Amino acid sequence: MIVPKPVRYEVRQGRFVLDRDTALTAESALAGVASWLRGELSPVTGGELLPGPGSGTITLRLRDDLPPEAYRLSVADDGVVIEGGGPAGAFYGAQTLRQLLPAAAFRKAAAGEPLLLPAALIEDEPRFGWRGCILDVARHFMTKHDLLRFIDLMALHKLNVLHLHLTDDQGWRVEIKRYPRLTEVGAWRKESQTGWNGAMDGRPHGGYYTQDDLREIVAYAARRHVTVVPEIDLPGHTQAAIAAYPELGNLDTPLEVRTTWGVGVNVLNVEDSTVTFFQNVFDEVLELFPSPYVCVGGDECRKDQWRDSPAAQRRIGELGLRDEDELQSWFIHRFDEYLAARGRRLVGWDEILEGGLAPGAVVASWRGDLGAVSAARSGHDVITCPNTSVYFDYRQGPGEDEPVPFGTVLTLEDVYAFDPVPKELRDDPAGARVLGSQCGLWTELIDSGRRLDYMAFPRVAAFAETVWSPAARDLADFRLRLAAHLPRLAAIGVEYRQEPGPLPWQ
Numbered sequence: 001m002i003v004p005k006p007v008r009y010e011v012r013q014g015r016f017v018l019d020r021d022t023a024l025t026a027e028s029a030l031a032g033v034a035s036w037l038r039g040e041l042s043p044v045t046g047g048e049l050l051p052g053p054g055s056g057t058i059t060l061r062l063r064d065d066l067p068p069e070a071y072r073l074s075v076a077d078d079g080v081v082i083e084g085g086g087p088a089g090a091f092y093g094a095q096t097l098r099q100l101l102p103a104a105a106f107r108k109a110a111a112g113e114p115l116l117l118p119a120a121l122i123e124d125e126p127r128f129g130w131r132g133c134i135l136d137v138a139r140h141f142m143t144k145h146d147l148l149r150f151i152d153l154m155a156l157h158k159l160n161v162l163h164l165h166l167t168d169d170q171g172w173r174v175e176i177k178r179y180p181r182l183t184e185v186g187a188w189r190k191e192s193q194t195g196w197n198g199a200m201d202g203r204p205h206g207g208y209y210t211q212d213d214l215r216e217i218v219a220y221a222a223r224r225h226v227t228v229v230p231e232i233d234l235p236g237h238t239q240a241a242i243a244a245y246p247e248l249g250n251l252d253t254p255l256e257v258r259t260t261w262g263v264g265v266n267v268l269n270v271e272d273s274t275v276t277f278f279q280n281v282f283d284e285v286l287e288l289f290p291s292p293y294v295c296v297g298g299d300e301c302r303k304d305q306w307r308d309s310p311a312a313q314r315r316i317g318e319l320g321l322r323d324e325d326e327l328q329s330w331f332i333h334r335f336d337e338y339l340a341a342r343g344r345r346l347v348g349w350d351e352i353l354e355g356g357l358a359p360g361a362v363v364a365s366w367r368g369d370l371g372a373v374s375a376a377r378s379g380h381d382v383i384t385c386p387n388t389s390v391y392f393d394y395r396q397g398p399g400e401d402e403p404v405p406f407g408t409v410l411t412l413e414d415v416y417a418f419d420p421v422p423k424e425l426r427d428d429p430a431g432a433r434v435l436g437s438q439c440g441l442w443t444e445l446i447d448s449g450r451r452l453d454y455m456a457f458p459r460v461a462a463f464a465e466t467v468w469s470p471a472a473r474d475l476a477d478f479r480l481r482l483a484a485h486l487p488r489l490a491a492i493g494v495e496y497r498q499e500p501g502p503l504p505w506q
């Protein structure tokens with residue numbers, strides 16, 4: 001009853017009893033996985049899972065004939081062995097081990113029932129290397145505590161990329177030492193207007209992560225084999241930055257951090273000083289986030305102000321560009337060069353295809369599948385995250401009382417039916433350009449960790465299956481496994497959406 005479904009599961013005879021005297025041994029390269037597993041299991045068994053003789057032993061080791069994220073887990077009467085191709089594989093084997101236990105094993109207290117693991121042999125590895133969630137902490141700030149908990153929940157589902165949308169019109173959420181006003185001013189917005197499906201609730205809102213917070217978040221994620229990919233969204237979605245430093249914008253009048261939703265008109269100017277400003281910002285961001293991938297946004301940049309700006313028009317003339325789309329492309333290229341020189345790869349939303357795409361750029365394709373298909377065919381790596389299939393800010397059922405009545409209905413079954421490789425690329429060698437997918441938790445209408453739970457779960461479980469498990473789908477089988485999985489989420493304290501909705505509603 002494992003979620004996401006493993007590649008191969010063979011039921012065997014017998015069972016292993018986990019108790020306070022169970023021992024746990026690991027080779028030194030797996031010390032991190034072992035200490036994580038001890039931390040999860042010891043409150044449940046009441047024992048310390050030390051190495052050495054015990055009532056039975058859990059052994060963690062590496063196997064060099066497996067890919068790094070693959071594992072083999074065998075459970076027998078006298079012991080449990082987890083073999084990983086690398087530490088990530090061993091970690092996923094340990095996650096599967098937890099799911100073989102009763103749901104009570106997900107509580108942080110003694111289980112009060114025997115902890116029996118059914119004998120089995122499980123062989124497993126992911127279908128895609130990029131298994132992500134986009135979390136928008138700009139529209140509504142999520143506390144550090146909420147973020148760490150969310151990372152644990154991602155890891156439980158064998159997801160490995162947290163794409164953190166750190167900046168937008170409505171808030172700047174990352175401390176930058178060189179430019180303190182980005183958070184002093186940009187992290188706070190006044191009473192918002194109401195409207196847009198009741199979205200803005202008339203309350204002031206704000207918050208940001210200090211650099212120490214972010215170092216902690218990144219390290220916490222790394223221990224769970226989750227890479228945090230930072231996004232600083234440019235050149236649109238930047239009103240909070242312009243409110244802090246008006247010289248970044250196109251107007252003479254000052255702006256405030258935005259208090260409405262939708263695509264805004266205020267975008268960065270294209271001065272060299274603005275490019276330098278953001279490269280200085282990235283100098284600090286790269287220090288905090290070791291991820292090989294860094295997202296510079298590039299989505300929904302309205303060109304109205306560039307059309308009206310003599311400076312932007314002069315730039316178009318000087319560079320011999322055709323139009324404002326090419327100007328945006330020129331702007332994004334500056335950051336591609338900057339990141340490439342520092343050994344990082346640029347990720348951008350599919351609008352970066354317009355007006356010419358930076359050579360090594362990775363495209364995050366969100367407007368249906370079109371961007372994914374053309375980017376892959378022109379030799380770019382692609383992450384698929386179509387708003388038609390994996391946007392979890394969209395409502396989960398058609399009911400009038402469904403909380404957050406935004407977007408089209410996107411049910412659990414819709415998510416389960418998603419294939420990360422678009423139809424057009426399935427019989428095309430360019431399909432290999434799809435690195436994987438990420439689901440989108442945009443938070444205009446998700447204003448708290450509780451609401452995040454409701455919108456994310458259980459759809460994240462279905463999504464995890466689409467990126468981890470083999471392509472074949474069996475909805476009835478998924479439903480059975482989900483029925484065993486929901487009590488695990490409940491034991492953790494996740495307020496997932498209960499069928500038929502909208503409970504639990506706050």
Ligand code: TNX
Pocket residue numbers: 136299300349366391393442443444
């Ligand atoms: C589009 S996805 C956006 C976000 C919004 C989202 C709402 C993307 C690159 N841009 O700014 O939050 O739709 O669903």
